[in-house]
Amino acid sequence: MAINRTGSSRPNPRGEGGPSRSRKNNKLPKWFIILAWLAALGSLAFGALLAGVLVYYDNQLPDFxxxxxxxxxLITRVYDRNGEIVAEYANERRxxxxxxxxxxxxxxxxxxxxxxxxxxxxxxxxxxxxxxxxxxxxxxxxxxxxxxxxxxxxxxxxxxxxxxxxxxxxxxxxxxxxxxxxxxxxxxxxxxxxxxxxxxxxxxxxxxxxxxxxxxxxxxxxxxxxxxxxxxxxxxxxxxxxxxxxxxxxxxxxxxxxxxxxxxxxxxxxxATPLGLNISPLKQGEDAPHFAEYIRQMVLKEYGEKALYQDGLSVYTTLDLPTQRRAEEATYKGLRDYDRRHGWRGPLHHMKSLDGWQKEVNAFAEKYAHSWRIGEPAVVLKVSADSARIGLSDEREGIVARSTAKWTGKGSLNSFLKVGDIIMVKAVKKDGKDYSLEQLPNVQGALVAMDVRTGEVLAMVGGLGEGVGFNRAIMARRQVGSSFKPFVYAAAMEKGYTPASTVLDAPLVFNNSDGSEWKPHNYDKKFTGLTTLRQGLEQSRNLMTVRLAQDIGLRDVSELSRRVGLKGLPITDLSVVLGSINYTLMEMTSAYSVFPRGGSYIEPTYLRRVQDSKGVTLFRAHPACEKCLASLGATPDENPVLPKMGGKEALDAQNAYLMTNVLQGVVLRGTGYSLSSLGRPLGGKTGTTNDYVDAWFVGFSPSLAIGVWVGFDTPKSLGYGETGGRAALPIWKTFAEAQFKGTPIEGFSVPQGIEFVRIDAKSGLLPGVNSQKIITEAFKEGTAPTQTTPDYVDESGYEIFNSGATGGDTERPAANDGGSGNAPNNGGGSSGNPIENLLRTFGIY
Structure with a gap:
């Protein structure tokens, strides 16, 4: 091996023996090493930065x-007694x-x-x-x-x-x-x-x-x-x-x-399918606006705003929506009929120009959205004698025919409708082009339906066409007229009177302390002399009611009224027995329910149960009962006989039944006679106040107590002849007819201690030889008459002095009537009255 000058071996040209030169060639370039170091440092920096970010934000993050x-x-839901949603309340629908x-x-x-x-x-x-x-x-x-x-x-x-x-x-x-x-x-x-x-x-x-x-x-x-x-x-x-x-x-x-x-x-x-929307906004209580609002206020007061709008309560009420819908429809129909009897009052508004009519109609549609049951606003685009072309919201159009406006009594349409008039109309058929001419009634009314056995409110109409508004069923205190009379008669029953007891129906004059006189009078300007309590209530005789109250004393009438929930009756003003006192429709209906219930008074109830979102019961109207139906004898094929509910005894069962029986006579022969066509046991009483300001009918079946009031919010006359029998009773009848349709006919239960005796209808005594009308009367055992009707009766005692009064209404209190003076204290008298002296000579007094 050759050695170079530096001592390194030289490679063999043939590739043999010497070391390779690759070590020098395998060294990484400096730029790569630098880059690697930068990457490593960057990673470290990024990691440090990331760690820093995590540490920095750690204290700022909410606890997950x-x-x-x-x-x-959650949504608070209000349910009716059948589990149907009445209303929903929430800040967020969830x-x-x-x-x-x-x-x-x-x-x-x-x-x-x-x-x-x-x-x-x-x-x-x-x-x-x-x-x-x-x-x-x-x-x-x-x-x-x-x-x-x-x-x-x-x-x-x-x-x-x-x-x-x-x-x-x-x-x-x-x-x-x-x-x-x-x-x-x-x-x-x-x-x-x-x-x-x-x-x-x-x-x-x-x-x-x-x-x-x-x-x-x-x-x-x-x-x-x-x-x-x-x-x-x-x-x-x-x-x-x-x-x-x-x-x-x-x-x-x-x-x-x-x-x-x-x-x-x-x-x-x-x-390929359309969206197919079926929008269902939160239920706002549209089917029972006043009831839903009353429940909302109750829950808000008891549990607070957060619970109502966020906690998802389940509120189970006594309301029965099918019954409520029938009540709303009957009230609407009755007020509409009244309104039409009093003619056309003119359009809601008049547009001078049809420019932009769509925007104007849309605004009116939004304003009167709560009046959907009555109709909807429309503008008259063109009118002739026999028809009018109208424009509605959302740019719809339709036709109003002359035949739908006959109720106005105006003849041709163009005689009272003008182009630009904004009127109320209602579709004759769903999705049709034909509309009827309507009018917003300016009269108001209310209806209450209550379960007799439990006192539960099944329906409550607080007014018409105004959304929640003022609830006239529970907030409006109005004079009750002759609908108060049954409580005077009930007090008399407690004092020993019977339905066959007689009281004189003849003129009365009371001297007031200020020297004025009070002269109550009957509606028909007639006097029937000695008259049985049954006839007096059936025919709503004012004079004998005042005499009866004078005999038993207002203190006893007031005490009985208090026991049935009618508080605050004065004991010094005899006019109150003719209904010059103010009560609400709910109070009157609840009081009437005492009669068919057998004498016990139960406060009206609206809630059955309230639960929180987890199902925990917060409120229950009645104690829970396990295996109730089985213990009552229920079978798969037959419902049990429900036990009598509790309550405070307001009058004994026998007197309650006597009043129930007498009030049935009001329906069969008296001022409520039109109800007899329903063909089932019903009782009730009309009421009309001075100058036809308030119209009432309150009544009951064995299972349902129903009350109706009609009047103006600002008291004024409903018009001549608009008595309880004409303005309120038709609403009661329409509702009852729909409510009872297809249901079995029930009878009023007769308590122990009641006997039935045949008597002379006019004298109240046992039938005589010349008795012309014989009826079967109910009595407490031992109180039936023992005397027989005389063979001769002076008929002059039954209808005398036809023109001896100044007029009036059987069903209205005569206080403050046309300068006749005010009712005196209970101790006031009429001794020395020449008319009464004359009656004594006839042997009638």
């Missing part, structure tokens, strides 16, 4: 473990469902639309982040890259601001959430919190809002539409932007196809 304790704002209750196709739709790699990534998708960063930097478009986990972090723990700081926090939280929760737990949080437009939070709420369906009922295109909304709920809102919503839905359907969830044929068929 609070997700385990998250309590979502229905929480567990992941196990969410159908798999719904989950697949959201994964296809939002996060196809959800079950693979660790909380964030790095490729998607880089792609979005490039798009956002190099174009004018903004593209998101958030995974479902990131959306959970943002929605539950962070704000929605678009900043890099928030994005960093979101990534950190997402990683932590993935380590702490399962994928299904994360998915459950997401699907229940995501905002999906129109006030709906979560998939279940969206299914209800847009399609009125449960999640299990949704079709594939419906699921796809909802799954496409999280990206931009406003832009893809199917109500406001149906075309955008459909386009987005179709994209989701194609993604479902590309992910293998559906076939091409299924996707093609789904894309």
């Amino acid at each position: 473990r609070q997700l385990s304790e998250y309590k979502p704002p 229905i929480w469902v567990s992941i196990n209750e969410i159908p798999k196709p719904v989950i697949e739709s959201f994964l296809a639309a939002e996060d196809t790699d959800f079950y693979e990534h660790g909380g964030y998708d790095l490729k998607a982040i880089i792609r979005a960063a490039l798009v956002n930097t190099m174009t004018h478009r903004m593209q998101g890259a958030s995974t479902i986990t990131q959306q959970v972090a943002k929605t539950y723990l962070l704000s929605s601001e678009r900043t890099y700081t928030r994005k960093i926090k979101e990534l950190i939280l997402s990683w932590r959430i993935e380590k702490a929760y399962t994928k299904n737990e994360i998915l459950e949080l997401y699907l229940n919190r995501i905002y999906l437009g129109n006030g709906s939070y979560g998939v279940a709420a969206a299914a209800q809002t847009y399609f009125s369906k449960t999640l299990a009922e949704l079709t594939m295109p419906e699921r796809a539409m909802i799954a496409g909304m999280p990206q931009a709920p406003s832009r893809y809102n199917p109500v406001r932007n149906p075309s955008a919503a459909k386009a987005r839905r179709d994209i989701v359907i194609r993604r479902l196809q590309s992910e293998g969830y559906v076939t091409k044929d299924e996707a093609d068929a789904a894309i």
